[in-house]
Structure formats: C-alpha cells, structure tokens
Amino acid sequence: DAGVTQSPTHLIKTRGQQVTLRCSPKSGHDTVSWYQQALGQGPQFIFQYYEEEERQRGNFPDRFSGHQFPNYSSELNVNALLLGDSALYLCASSLFGQSNSPLHFGNGTRLTVT
Amino acid sequence: AQSVTQPDIHITVSEGASLELRCNYSYGATPYLFWYVQSPGQGLQLLLKYFSGDTLVQGIKGFEAEFKRSQSSFNLRKPSVHWSDAAEYFCAVVGGGADGLTFGKGTHLIIQP
Numbered sequence: 001d002a003g004v005t006q007s008p009t010h011l012i013k014t015r016g017q018q019v020t021l022r023c024s025p026k027s028g029h030d031t032v033s034w035y036q037q038a039l040g041q042g043p044q045f046i047f048q049y050y051e052e053e054e055r056q057r058g059n060f061p062d063r064f065s066g067h068q069f070p071n072y073s074s075e076l077n078v079n080a081l082l083l084g085d086s087a088l089y090l091c092a093s094s095l096f097g098q099s100n101s102p103l104h105f106g107n108g109t110r111l112t113v114t
Numbered sequence: 115a116q117s118v119t120q121p122d123i124h125i126t127v128s129e130g131a132s133l134e135l136r137c138n139y140s141y142g143a144t145p146y147l148f149w150y151v152q153s154p155g156q157g158l159q160l161l162l163k164y165f166s167g168d169t170l171v172q173g174i175k176g177f178e179a180e181f182k183r184s185q186s187s188f189n190l191r192k193p194s195v196h197w198s199d200a201a202e203y204f205c206a207v208v209g210g211g212a213d214g215l216t217f218g219k220g221t222h223l224i225i226q227p
Binding site: 004033035040041042043044045046047048056058090092102103104105106107108 | 118148150155156157158159160163204206214215216217218219220
C-alpha cells in the first residue's frame with residue numbers, strides 16, 4: 001500500500017522564478033493538504049484540496065496556488081519566489097470532512113530559493 | 115483561533131530514562147489533538163491522537179499522552195526512551211470545522227548514551 005509520495009525531493013530555484021511541486025496521496029484518500037515547514041519551525045497549513053477544488057486556505061498569499069486532478073493527486077505552485085519561500089513543503093492526505101481522520105504525510109520537497 | 119505551545123525547544127534525556135514532552139493548546143471547543151514525530155529529512159509520522167473518551171491514549175513505539183481539559187494540556191510520555199527516539203516532536207490541534215492542523219514549533223529530543 002503506497003503512502004504519500006512527493007516529487008521532487010529537492011529543488012533549487014532563483015528569486016522571481018516559479019516552481020511546481022507534486023504529490024500523490026495514500027491509496028484510498030481523497031483529500032490533499034499542503035504545509036510549509038520553515039527551518040526550525042512547525043508545519044504551517046497552506047491549503048486543502050478536495051474534488052479538485054480548494055476547500056480551505058491558511059494565511060498564505062495568492063502566489064501560492066494549487067490544483068487537484070481526478071486521480072486525487074495534487075500540485076502546489078509558487079510564483080515569484082522569494083528567499084523566504086525556502087522551506088520543506090509537505091503534502092498530506094486524508095479523507096474529506098473527517099477532522100479525526102489522521103493526516104498521512106509524505107517526506108516532503110526541500111525547496112531552496114537563492 | 116486555535117494555537118499550540120510547546121514550551122521546550124530542546125530536551126535531553128538519558129537512554130532508559132522516562133520522558134515527558136509538554137503541549138498546551140488553545141481552542142474554544144473540544145479539540146482533536148495529535149502528536150507527530152519527524153526524523154531528520156523525513157515527513158511526519160503520527161504517534162497518537164485524541165478525539166474523545168478516555169483521556170489517556172496509547173500510541174505507537176510505546177508512547178502515551180494524557181488530555182487534561184482543565185490545564186489545556188496534552189503531554190506526551192514514554193517510560194523508557196531508546197536512542198532511536200531522538201527526533202523532533204510536534205503537537206497539533208484541529209477544530210471540528212476540518213481546518214488544517216495547527217502545529218506547535220516542536221521539541222527537539224536528544225538522547226544521551
């Protein structure tokens with residue numbers, strides 16, 4: 001049973017560029033959430049996707065956008081990259097509408113912006 | 115808004131000794147509470163969760179946590195730590211509205227031989 005998979009594992013970009021990160025949820029899950037984890041901090045909620053729509057959003061600017069595909073996989077896009085966007089980006093999957101459904105996390109994509 | 119405080123940034127424990135990691139939360143209603151562990155370069159693994167019922171919950175790897183509503187706390191415990199327990203530990207809370215998880219800043223656990 002495959003867990004949550006993310007690609008790529010590492011990425012280096014330059015300020016002002018755009019980046020796309022990808023995530024495949026755990027088998028049987030229909031909801032994907034994205035988190036940003038800066039160095040030495042806890043993960044921060046970016047947004048959640050279900051049925052190909054953004055359902056909830058944390059306190060992140062519009063430069064952060066996403067997409068969910070019919071097979072439940074998801075992409076996170078960040079435009080106009082800033083140095084402060086350097087972080088570990090974690091994808092988590094779950095079952096929609098069940099707050100008590102534990103999130104299953106991938107190993108993350110380490111983004112470095114230079 | 116919900117929030118989580120983990121007062122200890124670093125904790126050092128000798129192998130075989132007991133462990134308690136503190137977590138305090140702020141949430142208006144009954145929260146759903148979680149403890150996750152993160153090894154270097156890895157994602158987060160769920161240790162245990164509390165939704166309702168028995169306030170003492172058992173998790174994986176010999177961990178347990180106790181929910182104390184009067185203290186707004188959900189402390190993580192283990193009677194005897196192993197060197198492999200060295201990692202970052204995160205407490206998290208989510209409300210009934212299925213918002214995203216709110217995490218604390220984490221506690222870095224160091225195990226001394």
